[in-house]
Amino acid sequence: xxTPTTPRAKIRLYVPAPYAPxxxxxxxxxxxxxxxxxxxxxxxxxxxxxxxxxxxxxxxIATLTRKGGTVRLLAxxxxxxxxxxxxLLFAPLKKARTDFVAQKATEMGAGLIQPVMTKxxxxxxxxxxxxxxxxxxxxxxxxxxxxxxxxxxxxxxRLLDGWDASRKLLFCDEAGQGAAPILTAxxxxxxxxxxxxxxxxxxxxxxxxxxxxxxLPFVVPVTLGPRIMRAxxxxxxxxxxxxxxxxxxxG
Amino acid sequence: xxTPTTPRAKIRLYVPAPYAPxxxxxxxxxxxxxxxxxxxxxxxxxxxxxxxxxxxxxxxIATLTRKGGTVRLLAxxxxxxxxxxxxLLFAPLKKARTDFVAQKATEMGAGLIQPVMTKxxxxxxxxxxxxxxxxxxxxxxxxxxxxxxxxxxxxxxRLLDGWDASRKLLFCDEAGQGAAPILTAxxxxxxxxxxxxxxxxxxxxxxxxxxxxxxLPFVVPVTLGPRIMRAxxxxxxxxxxxxxxxxxxxG
Numbered sequence: 001x002x003t004p005t006t007p008r009a010k011i012r013l014y015v016p017a018p019y020a021p022x023x024x025x026x027x028x029x030x031x032x033x034x035x036x037x038x039x040x041x042x043x044x045x046x047x048x049x050x051x052x053x054x055x056x057x058x059x060x061i062a063t064l065t066r067k068g069g070t071v072r073l074l075a076x077x078x079x080x081x082x083x084x085x086x087x088l089l090f091a092p093l094k095k096a097r098t099d100f101v102a103q104k105a106t107e108m109g110a111g112l113i114q115p116v117m118t119k120x121x122x123x124x125x126x127x128x129x130x131x132x133x134x135x136x137x138x139x140x141x142x143x144x145x146x147x148x149x150x151x152x153x154x155x156x157x158r159l160l161d162g163w164d165a166s167r168k169l170l171f172c173d174e175a176g177q178g179a180a181p182i183l184t185a186x187x188x189x190x191x192x193x194x195x196x197x198x199x200x201x202x203x204x205x206x207x208x209x210x211x212x213x214x215x216l217p218f219v220v221p222v223t224l225g226p227r228i229m230r231a232x233x234x235x236x237x238x239x240x241x242x243x244x245x246x247x248x249x250x251g
Numbered sequence: 252x253x254t255p256t257t258p259r260a261k262i263r264l265y266v267p268a269p270y271a272p273x274x275x276x277x278x279x280x281x282x283x284x285x286x287x288x289x290x291x292x293x294x295x296x297x298x299x300x301x302x303x304x305x306x307x308x309x310x311x312i313a314t315l316t317r318k319g320g321t322v323r324l325l326a327x328x329x330x331x332x333x334x335x336x337x338x339l340l341f342a343p344l345k346k347a348r349t350d351f352v353a354q355k356a357t358e359m360g361a362g363l364i365q366p367v368m369t370k371x372x373x374x375x376x377x378x379x380x381x382x383x384x385x386x387x388x389x390x391x392x393x394x395x396x397x398x399x400x401x402x403x404x405x406x407x408x409r410l411l412d413g414w415d416a417s418r419k420l421l422f423c424d425e426a427g428q429g430a431a432p433i434l435t436a437x438x439x440x441x442x443x444x445x446x447x448x449x450x451x452x453x454x455x456x457x458x459x460x461x462x463x464x465x466x467l468p469f470v471v472p473v474t475l476g477p478r479i480m481r482a483x484x485x486x487x488x489x490x491x492x493x494x495x496x497x498x499x500x501x502g
Contacts (some may be wrong), residue, residue, distance in 0.1 A: 001255070008442075015390045030491070036286065046490075047303065062415045081477060083478070103481075104484050104487075107478060107479075107480045107481060108478075108484065108485045109478050112374075121330055137410070138481075139292045141481070142478065142479040142480060143478075143479045144478060144479070147339075153477030162346065179499045180496055180502055181495070181500050182500065183495040183496060183500065184499060184501065204311070223500070223502070224491075224500060224502035225494055225498070225499055225502075226332060226357075226499055227332075227358060227360050227393065227395060227498075228361075228393040228395070228502070229358045229359070229393060230354075230358060230389075230392070230393065231485060233355050233359065236355075236484060236487045236488055236491065237487055237490070237491030237494075238487070238491070239350070239358065239488070240487065240491040240492050241491050241495045243431070243476055243488075244433055244434040244476075244492045244495075245434060247476070248476055248477055249432050249433065249434065249474070249475060249476035249477075250434060250435065251432055251474070251476075
């Protein structure tokens with residue numbers, strides 16, 4: 001658990017819309033169902049809402065039927081807290097682990113989640129809406145006011161071809177040839193620069209992929225210690241070290 | 252993924268027994284079932300085994316029936332790699348998340364897993380054998396030669412009453428009163444000292460618990476940044492930062 005900077009509303013929903021006091025914004029059908037049938041809420045009850053850009057808001061349930069509903073925005077109750085500019089690039093895994101990576105990357109403050117198809121990626125068919133739903137669930141439950149953007153899967157080669165070299169790419173390199181330990185590689189670097197963290201598939205990177213990565217000027221190859229970790233574990237651990245060293249954990 | 256220090260055997264089993272070349276050691280019934288019916292192995296086939304103390308071994312399936320089986324140890328193929336001396340103390344969560352914490356703590360090199368009952372712990376009934384099975388699964392799949400010890404649940408107060416003050420306790424303090432960011436708190440401390448990491452329940456620590464912790468000389472209260480994380484996420488992230496700063500990730 002970490003330091004809450006605003007109290008968490010009992011019910012908290014991601015309701016993407018332009019926010020203004022008094023504005024009435026629609027709920028998704030499943031949100032209306034959740035409020036009416038699971039949480040037994042009624043028009044007039046107050047919930048917490050956020051749209052990913054305007055911070056924390058209180059809202060009053062205006063209409064609520066089995067088919068849908070609306071909330072009327074009351075007032076902003078907390079600031080928008082944008083996480084540092086770090087992306088997570090990961091090779092999709094089996095469904096449950098991919099869900100899990102999406103949830104954890106959100107909690108760890110990743111600004112963007114990019115599924116990467118590598119030569120050794122073995123994954124169930126990736127459902128982007130499912131990935132996005134996992135980021136929403138995590139943000140709702142963890143009191144976050146920002147959601148990571150979820151991008152369409154892309155091949156590693158295409159991503160590297162179009163990479164903006166001003167964004168450093170932390171390459172978690174299981175083979176570790178010439179890679180520094182993650183702390184050594186990050187310590188002393190300036191804060192506030194854009195980064196991305198690349199986690200490979202369970203089978204690791206293909207040697208040609210790893211060689212291309214190591215040769216790129218914006219790539220920072222690092223090792224995550226002597227133990228093999230599953231890719232989802234490595235993603236959280238690497239995000240944690242990055243947040244602690246270059247992110248906003250130092251406050 | 253992290254740096255493999257030995258190649259991973261195709262099939263790898265935790266077979267606790269005294270190891271010596273030529274020794275024939277029994278498999279658990281479920282291991283025999285797995286080898287015979289899932290992996291279609293036969294006597295004479297070779298598997299990788301480890302007992303948590305003697306490193307990596309190759310073994311030959313000696314006997315295999317529906318009811319059980321044995322393997323004959325051939326030779327040690329890799330060293331025992333003991334992780335640094337760090338424990339994970341965590342308040343049990345719902346079943347799936349508790350399984351998850353056990354797996355991840357193993358991958359992250361925790362030497363001991365201690366379930367802690369706090370005032371706000373809300374958990375399904377904790378099954379220690381299930382917790383242990385999750386550590387075994389993670390160690391088998393991740394090529395580890397060491398397993399964390401799994402302890403019986405204990406109340407926080409009893410644990411603190413009997414605490415060996417030479418082991419520092421990293422208190423991940425969601426309230427964060429007087430707590431330093433985790434990197435600031437760990438940086439510059441000597442390596443090789445025994446540590447434990449304490450992660451609270453989803454509801455956080457009771458104020459009286461937190462106050463007692465903060466007052467203890469061996470307790471190091473830290474914050475994990477501005478975002479609320481689920482307890483399982485916080486456990487992996489804190490273990491990651493600890494391993495990077497004081498553990499064996501610096502190599």
